Amino acid sequence: KIPLPEDVLKLKNYGDFAGAQKMIDHFMTKDIPNALRKRLEIEKDVLKVMGGNEYPYTYEEALEIMTSHLRDFKEEELQYLKEISAADWIYVDGTVHFQRRFYENLIKTRPDLAERVMVEDVDDAQANELKQKLLNDNVHYMKEKGGRTVRTQIRATIKAQKDAEEVGRKVTVHLPIPKICQQVSKVDIIAASPEITKIADEDAAQRTVCFETELKADQEFMVEYAYDYHVDYVELDPAKASEEQPDFCTNEQAPHIRFTPYLQELLKEIIGDETNPIIKARKIYDFVTTKVMYSYMREYFTIECIPEYAAINLKGDCGVQALLFITLCRMTGIPARWQSGLYATEFYTGCHDWAQFYVAPYGWVFADLSFGGSAWRMGNTERWNYYFGNLDIFRMPANSEIQMEFTPEKKWLRIDPIDNQRGEIEYEDHGLSFDQVEVEQILVSMEDK
Known part of the structure; x- marks a missing residue:
């Protein structure tokens, strides 16, 4: 949240990352405020990422x-x-x-x-149709039954790339696992390799299993787990919103969840004089899903204020959109918080982020901004409306906060200091970056209960 010195920023914007590093080293020799020193220390790591393989x-x-x-x-x-x-x-x-x-x-x-891709894969096109049917079928099931419970089993692995493999050295590895939360209960570790050193508390903000060992050649770290997952279907009715609403989870959380002047002006445009919390949340949801284009992102660690980035550039991926929604909700007095982990289906299992917001008398409900936005762009109004208040069953929540420590704490800079969905590897004197690890998550099974 601390600005960079002008000369460092000039070099960074030009893409002279080596020059910016030298300029920071020069500043660090001076008697400067501690807050600025900490900011410059962080920026050295940011510059390494920006000047690495992000923009090849x-x-x-x-x-x-x-x-x-x-x-x-x-x-x-x-x-x-x-x-x-x-x-x-x-x-x-x-x-x-x-x-x-x-x-x-x-x-x-x-x-x-x-439509202009020259080599079209028929199997991919068919798989995409099946993916869409899976989501639509879930919406219809939830509306008909009022809720759904599944038992899900996932296998996750991580290993060091060959050029980052330091055989015989002590290594610490973290892999995310499900945390007990609103949707999740009965989490069981089915298998692990090697033996797990530490399992974080079941309600840890960013829950992991930790391995500590001497690294063997071509060693893979694996955890397989199963959990019960349940969500209810809800239709939010503004007429039923309570007059008294709670004020927890409405605070700023620097550096990202900040009530900046620009976001304050934007919020006025979005909600106007509206006072009903459900209508306000829906107006924010509509803005994010229809105005902020989905876009793959560089590493979150390199962005100074993620919600403001999304609101200014009008683009962002699932986590960027979720943080914008959370921040705007909090600014207008609606409790909102983070959830993330995996989206897991037979077609694809990978990282995903979404949001929760609280409205009395309904309690905590969900908002998936990227899934909602995708449905809106497809013209699927039913699914767009569904993801305001509801979530599907294809989730593994591992995180309920951003920028939280692991158990045990990681010593060196994380692959993702904001979130944890892929896992982390570090030696005693340095950590590995994302391009130095191989990560895989596989859905083993998902069965209705």
Whole structure:
């Protein structure tokens, strides 16, 4: 939350990351305030990430990717996508470089480009139809039955890449597991390898299992767990909102959940003079799902204030959108909080983030901004409405807060200091980055109870 010195910021924006590091080293030799010193220490790690593999493609390389994958793609189209902020880019040593997933992001978010992919995989198209049917069927089931309970089993693994493998050295590994919360009960560890050193408390804010051992060659760390997951269906009726509402979970939480001047102005535009908490929350949900375009993100650690980033750039992935919703809700007096972990189905299992908000007399309910936004863009109004207040069954919640310590605490900079869905590996003198580890999560089974 502390600004950077102007000269450091100049070098960073130009993409002279080595020069910015040197400038920081110069500042660190001075007698400077402790708050600024801490900020500069953090920035050195941010610069390593930004100057690493986040933005690998030059303009020419990005153009080659687009022309080799899309029918009749022209250079002026890439320039246009850059100019309208559809393709994420930064300067690296004064030249344009595109983010590592810029192509995948464009295909995911722009149907006009997806239709021009030259090699179309029929199996992928069929799988996408089945994915959509899975979500729609869940909505219909929940509305008909009023709730749903499943027993889910997942296998998660992590290992060091060969070039980051230091055999014989002491290593500490964390893997996320389900936490006991509103939706989750009866968590069982089915198997693990090697032997688990520590299991965090069942209600830990960011729950993990921890392994401590001497690393063997090609060693994989694995945990397989099962848990009961239950959600109820709710239709939020503004007429039933209580006159008295609670004020917990309405505070700022720097550096990200901050009530900035811009967000205050934006909130006035969104809710106007509305006082009903359900209507206010719905107005915020509608803004995020219809105005903030889904976009793959660079590492959250490199963004100074995630909600403001989303509100200014009008783009962001599931966690960015969730944090904007949480922040705006808190600003207007609606309790809101974070949840994240995995989205797990037979077609795909991977990281996902969503939000909860509290309205009396309903209690804690859910908002999935990215799933809601995707449904809105598809014209699926029923599913768009469903994800305001409701969640599906395809979840593994491991985290209920951002930026919380593990048990035991991690010594070095985390792969993701904000959240934990993939796992972490560290040696006694340094931690590994995301491009130095291999991570996999597999849905073993999911059965209705």
